[in-house]
Amino acid sequence: MDRIAGTEVRSVNCGEEIEEIGVDSLQFGEEIRRLMAAPTHTGSSFAALLELPANQVMELLNSPDTVRTPASLAGDHHVIERPSRFSVFAAAEMSTETSSIPSNSTPHSHVVKLEPVNSDSNPNSSDPMAENDNRKSTKRKEREKKGTGSTKQSKSVANESSGDGEKLPYVHVRARRGQATDSHSLAERARREKINARMKLLQELVPGCNKISGTAMVLDEIINHVQSLQHQVELLSMRLAAVNPRIDVNLDSLLAAESGSPMDTNFPGMVMPMMWPEGQGYGNRQQYEQLWYFDGLHQPVLGREDNASFITPETSLLSYDSSKDSGEFRFDMQFSVPFYFFLL
Amino acid sequence: MKQSSIKTRFTYGFLRTLKRLPKTRAKSSSFSPEEISKRCRIIKLATDASMASAVGPRRAWSRALIRRVRSQRRQRQRQWLVMRRTRRGERKKGGKEVGGGGQTDSLRKLVPGGETMELCTLLGETAHYIKCLTTQVQVMRNIVDLFSN
Numbered sequence: 001m002d003r004i005a006g007t008e009v010r011s012v013n014c015g016e017e018i019e020e021i022g023v024d025s026l027q028f029g030e031e032i033r034r035l036m037a038a039p040t041h042t043g044s045s046f047a048a049l050l051e052l053p054a055n056q057v058m059e060l061l062n063s064p065d066t067v068r069t070p071a072s073l074a075g076d077h078h079v080i081e082r083p084s085r086f087s088v089f090a091a092a093e094m095s096t097e098t099s100s101i102p103s104n105s106t107p108h109s110h111v112v113k114l115e116p117v118n119s120d121s122n123p124n125s126s127d128p129m130a131e132n133d134n135r136k137s138t139k140r141k142e143r144e145k146k147g148t149g150s151t152k153q154s155k156s157v158a159n160e161s162s163g164d165g166e167k168l169p170y171v172h173v174r175a176r177r178g179q180a181t182d183s184h185s186l187a188e189r190a191r192r193e194k195i196n197a198r199m200k201l202l203q204e205l206v207p208g209c210n211k212i213s214g215t216a217m218v219l220d221e222i223i224n225h226v227q228s229l230q231h232q233v234e235l236l237s238m239r240l241a242a243v244n245p246r247i248d249v250n251l252d253s254l255l256a257a258e259s260g261s262p263m264d265t266n267f268p269g270m271v272m273p274m275m276w277p278e279g280q281g282y283g284n285r286q287q288y289e290q291l292w293y294f295d296g297l298h299q300p301v302l303g304r305e306d307n308a309s310f311i312t313p314e315t316s317l318l319s320y321d322s323s324k325d326s327g328e329f330r331f332d333m334q335f336s337v338p339f340y341f342f343l344l
Numbered sequence: 345m346k347q348s349s350i351k352t353r354f355t356y357g358f359l360r361t362l363k364r365l366p367k368t369r370a371k372s373s374s375f376s377p378e379e380i381s382k383r384c385r386i387i388k389l390a391t392d393a394s395m396a397s398a399v400g401p402r403r404a405w406s407r408a409l410i411r412r413v414r415s416q417r418r419q420r421q422r423q424w425l426v427m428r429r430t431r432r433g434e435r436k437k438g439g440k441e442v443g444g445g446g447q448t449d450s451l452r453k454l455v456p457g458g459e460t461m462e463l464c465t466l467l468g469e470t471a472h473y474i475k476c477l478t479t480q481v482q483v484m485r486n487i488v489d490l491f492s493n
Contacts, residue, residue: 108355191464198467219447222470226454229477233391234384236484240362251453 350398353481357394358483362387389413395480405469408457 203209203218206225212218396409447467452458455470 003441054492194464195467198464198471202467205471216447219451223450223454226470226474226477229474229481230454232481233477233484234388234479236488237387237391238384240387240484241380296393
């Protein structure tokens, strides 16, 4: 539909003939133009309002092209041109000037719509509000097109999938824009990364856990491993209790070397005498560790004597202490076994 | 902290504790099962305490072990106060956790001091606790093999 000066011309092509409907309504357009034209009256009321003589008022009304501006606005051309640009009457005049339809048009005459000529000095500049409206409308149209296209595609995919095996496709729903940058979600992401890293570390520690996939199964294996280790500690303590408890570990030499260390701090009522005070570090640890290690090169290995026939207190692992009548066996670490035997 | 230094300190402390254990009488050649079980309990406490002292106070599970050893040596009258404190200090579990609630709860019961931990710290403490437990088992096996020969 082409709208030309308030008239609607519907052209229907049927072969070679062109039917034009509503050409008679052009007469109403001419009447509207006559009404919009300036009336020729004396305008005494206008003269009284404007405090101008009657001839000047008539000149102002009859000649709209010449615009008389006050002296204060004489220099500002933009201020003067702005109301004429945005006014409704200026648009109506533009439409009347640009419409090239004669009043006495025949029914077979072709209707041609010409582009309106911009009255501004700058032809490229256009109305910013109109541009925004155009952009918004085009964006809406594009969105609607995309939406219809996506619905068509999803319908076609659904039809294909229902035709193949009646399996619905997996639709991945994305999160909103602001959620990924939220501080809570970032903290939760960092927490999940920490948990995953520590689960990997635990998988490396627990034997046979690398093959298992799934956090629940990994946690089950970790629990079983910790339980088995704790049971092993209990069994070993049972064995140590069941072993001949008259064995006395002779650590007097070590204790003499270790006399100044902070590990000698005793806590009353404790089985284990070496408890740390809170916040106290282990100072000069390397000096003491050097004293702990004994030279195992000049000592016989356990279970092997150089002279099997002749056993002396120097070559035996368990030597009987004849000086004491306590009847206890003494475990002599100086002659039999190095300290780092336990660290193997 | 290096694992070798932990191993060295644990070995030294555990042997020293074994020396200070109450010695049995020389006359009694056979030992009653009650005495053996009591001695086993003492050795178990000694291993826990020596392991915790070797690790140091930086780890939460070692601090919890020390508290447990101390509380077991105290009188029964004061022990319920410690239990009440630990119940008060329990963390309110909220939100989803990895692997479901039952597995994390059982892991909290296994790791000393795990009742008041979040899941992330619990996993880190569990990893360190497993390392130290394996060290403890190795050293105790060596000592048992030495004494049993």
